[in-house]
Amino acid sequence: MKQISLIIFLFIILITAINIQAQEDEDPILYYQMEPLDDSLFILIQEALFIDPPDPKAEIIVDLRDPNNQTISVRGALYPFLALPADLRARVITYPFKLNLEETVHFGSVFTKVIERLRLSRVINTPTVYQISPTLGYINPFIQVQGGERFGIPLKTDVGISIGFGTPYSGVLETNFIEANFHILGFRAGLFQSANTFVELKEFDNHNNLFVSNGFQISYVVPFGNFFEFGYLSASQRLNETQLLKYTKQTVNKDNIVLNPDGTIRYQPYLLDTQSFINWEFRYPIRILGSTRGKIYVARFIDEMHIGYSGREHTLGGSVFDFRFDAMFNSPVRQPQYVIDIMVQKIFDLWASSAIAVGPSAIVGTKKNGSLGITSILFNLRIKVGTSL
Numbered sequence: 001m002k003q004i005s006l007i008i009f010l011f012i013i014l015i016t017a018i019n020i021q022a023q024e025d026e027d028p029i030l031y032y033q034m035e036p037l038d039d040s041l042f043i044l045i046q047e048a049l050f051i052d053p054p055d056p057k058a059e060i061i062v063d064l065r066d067p068n069n070q071t072i073s074v075r076g077a078l079y080p081f082l083a084l085p086a087d088l089r090a091r092v093i094t095y096p097f098k099l100n101l102e103e104t105v106h107f108g109s110v111f112t113k114v115i116e117r118l119r120l121s122r123v124i125n126t127p128t129v130y131q132i133s134p135t136l137g138y139i140n141p142f143i144q145v146q147g148g149e150r151f152g153i154p155l156k157t158d159v160g161i162s163i164g165f166g167t168p169y170s171g172v173l174e175t176n177f178i179e180a181n182f183h184i185l186g187f188r189a190g191l192f193q194s195a196n197t198f199v200e201l202k203e204f205d206n207h208n209n210l211f212v213s214n215g216f217q218i219s220y221v222v223p224f225g226n227f228f229e230f231g232y233l234s235a236s237q238r239l240n241e242t243q244l245l246k247y248t249k250q251t252v253n254k255d256n257i258v259l260n261p262d263g264t265i266r267y268q269p270y271l272l273d274t275q276s277f278i279n280w281e282f283r284y285p286i287r288i289l290g291s292t293r294g295k296i297y298v299a300r301f302i303d304e305m306h307i308g309y310s311g312r313e314h315t316l317g318g319s320v321f322d323f324r325f326d327a328m329f330n331s332p333v334r335q336p337q338y339v340i341d342i343m344v345q346k347i348f349d350l351w352a353s354s355a356i357a358v359g360p361s362a363i364v365g366t367k368k369n370g371s372l373g374i375t376s377i378l379f380n381l382r383i384k385v386g387t388s389l
Contacts, residue, residue: 058354146378158183235273322357
C-alpha cells in the first residue's frame with residue numbers, strides 16, 4: 001500500500017513539473033481580447049479611463065506588441081496602455097482569460113479553441129448579492145419583449161415596481177398575458193391583463209396558447225435567501241362570447257380547437273377565466289459562464305409545472321449572450337412544450353453594443369397533427385437599462 005501511495009505521489013509531482021515547464025515554454029500573448037469574466041476588473045479599467053457608465057461586459061482588446069506604442073481598446077475606443085495605473089496594468093498583463101488575436105482561425109477552431117478556453121473554475125461561480133436577497137432579487141435591469149424574468153425598478157432599495165410581457169415561463173407568440181407589480185420587503189402585489197398584439201401575429205399552431213382576461217396576484221419570497229416564492233393568482237373577469245370566439249374559432253385562431261375523429265376535443269388553448277391558483281417557484285441563483293444573472297428553477301404556475309434555467313450575459317469564446325430554457329411538462333389543458341431563447345450582444349454599435357441583445361426564440365411542442373416540432377419561432381429582443389447587477 002505504501003509503495004502504491006509513493007508511486008501516485010511521484011506521478012503527481014511529474015505531471016505538475018511537466019505543466020509548469022509547458023507554461024514557461026509558452027510564448028507570452030501580446031495581442032488579445034480579455035474575456036469578460038471579471039466584472040470588477042472591467043469596471044476598474046473603465047473608471048480609470050473615465051468611461052461612464054462602465055460596462056462589465058465591454059469588449060476590451062489589449063495590444064502590447066510594440067513596446068513603444070502599447071494600447072488598450074474599450075468598445076472600439078483606443079487608449080494608451082500607460083493611461084492605466086501600474087497595478088491595473090499588471091492585472092491586465094497577467095489576466096488569465098485571454099483570446100489570442102494572433103492565432104490562425106480555421107473551421108475547426110469553433111470546436112477546439114472554445115474547449116481550450118473553457119476554464120472550469122469559471123463555468124459555475126457564486127451568485128451576486130442581489131441574486132440571493134429575498135427583498136432585492138426583483139431588481140432586474142433587463143427588459144425582455146416576450147417571456148422571461150420581470151423588469152424590476154427599485155424606487156428605494158427594497159421597494160419598487162416590476163413589469164413583464166408574457167408570463168415568466170412563456171415563449172414567443174404564446175400568450176396575451178402582461179403584468180405590473182409593486183414590491184416591498186419580499187412581498188409582491190400586482191395586476192395582469194390581456195394584450196393581444198403578439199398572439200395575433202402567428203396564423204398556425206395556436207392550439208397550445210394561453211389566453212387570459214384580467215385579474216390580480218400576490219406573492220411572498222421566504223426570507224433567508226431568494227430561494228422560494230409562493231403566491232396566489234386570481235382571474236377576476238370572465239371571458240365574454242366575443243373573446244371566446246376570437247381565441248378559438250375566429251381570426252388567426254380559427255383552428256385552435258382540434259378534434260379527434262369521434263368529435264371529442266384533442267387539443268385546445270388554455271382559457272384563464274374566473275379561476276384561482278396557488279403558485280410557487282423554488283429557484284437556486286447561480287452564475288454560469290460569468291453570467292450577471294442566472295437561476296435554475298422548478299415552478300408551478302396556473303396549475304402547470306415548469307423546470308428550467310435562465311441567465312443573462314454569459315461569456316464564451318469572446319461572445320456575450322443570454323440563454324433561457326423552460327420545459328412545461330404538466331398542464332390541466334395544454335400539451336408539454338419547451339421554450340428556448342438565445343439572444344446575443346455586440347450586434348449593434350456604440351451604446352447599443354452592450355445594451356441590446358437580439359436572437360431567435362422558439363417553442364418546441366405538439367403540432368396540430370400530433371407530431372413534435374416547432375410551434376412558434378420569432379426573433380426576441382431584450383434591452384439592458386443601467387448597469388448589470
